[in-house]
Amino acid sequence: MKFRCTVKERSLILNNNEQEKRSAGEKAVDFIKDGMTVGLGTGSTVYWLIQKLGKRVSEGLKVKCIPTSIHTERLAMNLEIPIVTFNEIDKIDIAIDGADEVDKDLNVIKGGGGALVREKIIAEFADQFIVIVDQKKLSEQLGKHFLPVEVTPFGWQATAKYIANLGCQVKLREEDEKIFVSDNDNYILDCYFEKIEDAAKLNEKIKMITGVVDTGLFIDMVDLCIVGKGSDTEIIKKQ
Numbered sequence: 088m089k090f091r092c093t094v095k096e097r098s099l100i101l102n103n104n105e106q107e108k109r110s111a112g113e114k115a116v117d118f119i120k121d122g123m124t125v126g127l128g129t130g131s132t133v134y135w136l137i138q139k140l141g142k143r144v145s146e147g148l149k150v151k152c153i154p155t156s157i158h159t160e161r162l163a164m165n166l167e168i169p170i171v172t173f174n175e176i177d178k179i180d181i182a183i184d185g186a187d188e189v190d191k192d193l194n195v196i197k198g199g200g201g202a203l204v205r206e207k208i209i210a211e212f213a214d215q216f217i218v219i220v221d222q223k224k225l226s227e228q229l230g231k232h233f234l235p236v237e238v239t240p241f242g243w244q245a246t247a248k249y250i251a252n253l254g255c256q257v258k259l260r261e262e263d264e265k266i267f268v269s270d271n272d273n274y275i276l277d278c279y280f281e282k283i284e285d286a287a288k289l290n291e292k293i294k295m296i297t298g299v300v301d302t303g304l305f306i307d308m309v310d311l312c313i314v315g316k317g318s319d320t321e322i323i324k325k326q
């Protein structure tokens with residue numbers, strides 16, 4: 088039997104979800120210390136992190152931030168958060184980002200916002216990588232969310248066929264009825280697997296395909312996950 092939500096119930100669910108994103112995003116600011124270089128992720132959960140960080144900066148916190156997308160860069164600049172590029176830094180102390188799905192070993196799927204390549208470069212380079220999510224993103228085994236893969240525009244059709252041969256449906260991402268173009272001028276293929284048995288192996292296989300820039304699978308990269316639980320949070324550390 089299917090249950091239908093009333094409009095009121097649906098709006099309560101949405102509000103709770105937004106509250107959890109806010110709780111997780113704001114909590115993450117506690118991990119940012121004076122003098123740090125911070126990788127700023129992308130998305131609606133990171134929005135709350137940026138708002139609170141902006142407030143802390145206006146109160147005197149000294150940080151340098153490297154954004155994972157043009158969108159995040161604009162948000163941060165509006166709040167007068169100092170922005171740097173890779174030319175100006177030799178390390179990133181901490182990177183904080185959202186995720187589309189997180190499994191029990193803190194492996195994640197990212198890229199729902201199409202920023203996965205810059206997000207991965209920054210997360211990999213950071214001394215500590217924290218993901219911030221609402222409870223709906225938690226999963227026993229990765230695969231509930233589609234897997235975004237960034238590919239070169241040239242020959243994307245061939246790249247898509249090779250990826251599909253690995254056992255998924257592939258859809259070229261569109262936005263407003265136009266092909267979505269990433270900040271790196273690439274395309275995103277959204278890959279729908281029924282189940283992901285071995286995420287690490289799948290990541291390797293997809294990355295071997297010429298034309299693939301990178302995948303949204305972040306394997307063994309997350310140090311800590313902050314989960315919004317209503318107006319509270321739970322912190323899950325990597326085992």
Ligand SMILES: O=C(CO)[C@H](O)[C@H](O)COP(=O)(O)O
Nearest residue numbers: 130131132185198199200202
């Ligand atoms: O990977 C991402 C963008 O490329 C986002 O972090 C991910 O899609 C989660 O976004 P949100 O916090 O809006 O749910």
